[in-house]
Amino acid sequence: MIRCGEEEDALTDRARIGDREAFDVLRARHRTRVYGFIRVRVSSDDTDDLEQEIWIKAWERMPIYDKRRAPFVAFVVYWAGIMLLRHHRLKGRRRAVELLFSELLRRFPELGEEAEFSNDVESLAVVPEPDAEEESQRYGRLLEATFCSDSPPHQLLSFGLCKLVADWPPRRIVAELSGTSLREVAVQLEQAYLEESSLPEAVVRPCFARLHDRMEFRFREVVKKKTLATHPRLADRIVGDTKLRDYYTGNPEQNISHWSQSVQRVVAGAASQDDNEETRPRVEVHGEGIAKKRDAGRIRNGGHHNE
Amino acid sequence: MSDGERETHVLAEELSSYFECALPPERETIIEEHLAKCDACTEQARRVRGLLEMVGRWSAAAHGVAYWRAQVARALQAAAEQPQYQTWHEKLHAWRATWGERVDAAVRVVVGTQGRASRVITEGLEELVRPSAPWRFALAPVPIPTTAPPGEPPPAPVVAVSEGQARARLSVSGDAREVVVRVERICPGTTPPLVMLIAAAEGAAPRVVEPEKRPNASYFIARFEDVPPGEYLAVFEPQ
Numbered sequence: 001m002i003r004c005g006e007e008e009d010a011l012t013d014r015a016r017i018g019d020r021e022a023f024d025v026l027r028a029r030h031r032t033r034v035y036g037f038i039r040v041r042v043s044s045d046d047t048d049d050l051e052q053e054i055w056i057k058a059w060e061r062m063p064i065y066d067k068r069r070a071p072f073v074a075f076v077v078y079w080a081g082i083m084l085l086r087h088h089r090l091k092g093r094r095r096a097v098e099l100l101f102s103e104l105l106r107r108f109p110e111l112g113e114e115a116e117f118s119n120d121v122e123s124l125a126v127v128p129e130p131d132a133e134e135e136s137q138r139y140g141r142l143l144e145a146t147f148c149s150d151s152p153p154h155q156l157l158s159f160g161l162c163k164l165v166a167d168w169p170p171r172r173i174v175a176e177l178s179g180t181s182l183r184e185v186a187v188q189l190e191q192a193y194l195e196e197s198s199l200p201e202a203v204v205r206p207c208f209a210r211l212h213d214r215m216e217f218r219f220r221e222v223v224k225k226k227t228l229a230t231h232p233r234l235a236d237r238i239v240g241d242t243k244l245r246d247y248y249t250g251n252p253e254q255n256i257s258h259w260s261q262s263v264q265r266v267v268a269g270a271a272s273q274d275d276n277e278e279t280r281p282r283v284e285v286h287g288e289g290i291a292k293k294r295d296a297g298r299i300r301n302g303g304h305h306n307e
Numbered sequence: 308m309s310d311g312e313r314e315t316h317v318l319a320e321e322l323s324s325y326f327e328c329a330l331p332p333e334r335e336t337i338i339e340e341h342l343a344k345c346d347a348c349t350e351q352a353r354r355v356r357g358l359l360e361m362v363g364r365w366s367a368a369a370h371g372v373a374y375w376r377a378q379v380a381r382a383l384q385a386a387a388e389q390p391q392y393q394t395w396h397e398k399l400h401a402w403r404a405t406w407g408e409r410v411d412a413a414v415r416v417v418v419g420t421q422g423r424a425s426r427v428i429t430e431g432l433e434e435l436v437r438p439s440a441p442w443r444f445a446l447a448p449v450p451i452p453t454t455a456p457p458g459e460p461p462p463a464p465v466v467a468v469s470e471g472q473a474r475a476r477l478s479v480s481g482d483a484r485e486v487v488v489r490v491e492r493i494c495p496g497t498t499p500p501l502v503m504l505i506a507a508a509e510g511a512a513p514r515v516v517e518p519e520k521r522p523n524a525s526y527f528i529a530r531f532e533d534v535p536p537g538e539y540l541a542v543f544e545p546q
Contacts (some may be wrong), residue, residue: 032340033336033339033343035343036340036341036342037339037342039343039349040342041356095360095364098360099356099359099360103326106328132373132376132377133377133381136370136374136377136378137377139369139370139373139374140374142361142365143370163365163366164365164367165366165367166367166368192367193367195367195431196366196367196368197368198371198375198428198430198431199370199371199374200508201538202508203507261329264327264359265327265329266323267358267362268323268358268359269322269323270320271358271362
């Protein structure tokens with residue numbers, strides 16, 4: 001018999017030894033959250049079927065659930081991740097597999113031991129080439145969203161070097177560029193992007209122009225309060241004259257990786273807003289849309305911006 | 308929007324953080340429970356996830372390939388609709404239908420002007436070229452051209468060559484404002500490939516030329532005249 005408000009530990013103990021009623025109570029308690037986890041990672045057509053399969057899998061695996069390792073909902077989300085990975089692999093969605101794999105590794109670092117967990121994408125069918133026009137436009141929007149964004153210049157440069165051009169892992173950036181002015185690093189990054197992309201200059205240079213402009217302002221004029229608070233001694237320095245090592249706050253390679261990841265999150269969020277202005281929810285946006293900001297008022301008001 | 312309404316939806320940037328597992332567990336729970344019920348935020352989250360997938364494969368090289376693929380696709384469409392290329396409409400349609408944006412050779416060309424030298428860039432577009440294409444362009448060992456001071460002879464054109472069973476030579480001259488392609492050792496009974504010159508500038512119409520055999524010669528010439536200064540892509544029809 002299930003008593004109202006029975007503790008979760010007691011329920012999981014009973015579910016582990018085969019008490020279906022206890023499992024169903026747990027399912028009812030956590031169903032909403034698990035459903036939310038699933039539905040943004042698959043199409044709407046597949047959500048309900050997958051949800052059913054995931055709860056079946058969780059029930060099958062209840063005997064091995066260990067409440068000392070994780071809460072019950074984390075156990076279900078773990079198996080949801082495995083089932084989603086399998087689902088995308090069966091559909092031949094290589095990129096979805098790769099993205100989900102790296103996400104699950106962050107959530108569950110021990111997942112590498114799991115036999116069913118694999119980033120094996122070699123067996124997947126070749127992904128059909130995406131529509132060229134759409135792909136080209138999206139990359140163009142990403143480039144614009146990135147280097148026209150308000151992310152701090154040192155973070156943008158870290159992202160650009162780590163992510164967009166070849167052969168600049170954090171280790172090499174720290175070893176070779178720590179003492180180079182941000183202004184020079186920006187020039188190098190732009191040139192590397194041009195060379196590696198083979199794009200016309202007219203496509204690339206306007207996207208980097210705003211970044212170059214920001215190099216001529218004082219640090220406090222181009223960063224948010226949070227970043228300023230982290231680097232107070234840089235407040236009145238001209239950004240272009242600063243160096244990457246001026247921003248290090250611990251392990252330099254970790255700093256570079258963290259900055260790169262921060263920009264990646266900002267870029268995806270900003271570009272998704274540009275993607276669908278009309279259908280996005282009426283959300284509270286902190287400040288203006290990032291990709292739409294061109295000339296921040298605070299830069300003009302700083303009196304250093306010459307038109 | 309009231310405070311209550313404001314709290315119910317999820318910001319796009321926060322969705323990025325959610326997928327990157329960068330949020331506190333309590334916030335993740337709130338977001339997942341909201342996503343289970345909110346169709347609009349679910350769609351937004353799917354878009355953000357799609358963009359994260361795209362950001363995941365974004366690089367300068369990938370951007371370049373996508374850009375030029377789009378340019379070739381657009382140029383093929385535009386050329387197939389131009390009356391002056393009616394003779395080749397069937398060939399252009401077949402190119403697009405069979406090969407998509409693939410080409411047999413791709414060479415970037417910069418037609419220079421006073422103060423800016425012409426250039427030919429043969430690298431960086433290998434992904435546009437179909438496997439087993441017979442052409443492989445490389446810069447020819449000629450003196451690097453510079454713009455000529457007044458009164459001096461114009462600089463030699465910049466040249467790229469492809470050596471193989473079939474040979475091709477592409478030269479660019481900013482002073483003459485022309486791009487010339489010479490093709491030789493074409494198998495008897497076959498026609499040389501169409502050559503298309505695609506401007507990087509938005510809105511410019513592509514040009515298509517079929518190399519013509521010179522009298523008493525074994526080679527074919529395709530000449531693009533009056534080419535305004537700027538960046539172009541020269542591509543060969545797949546055969």
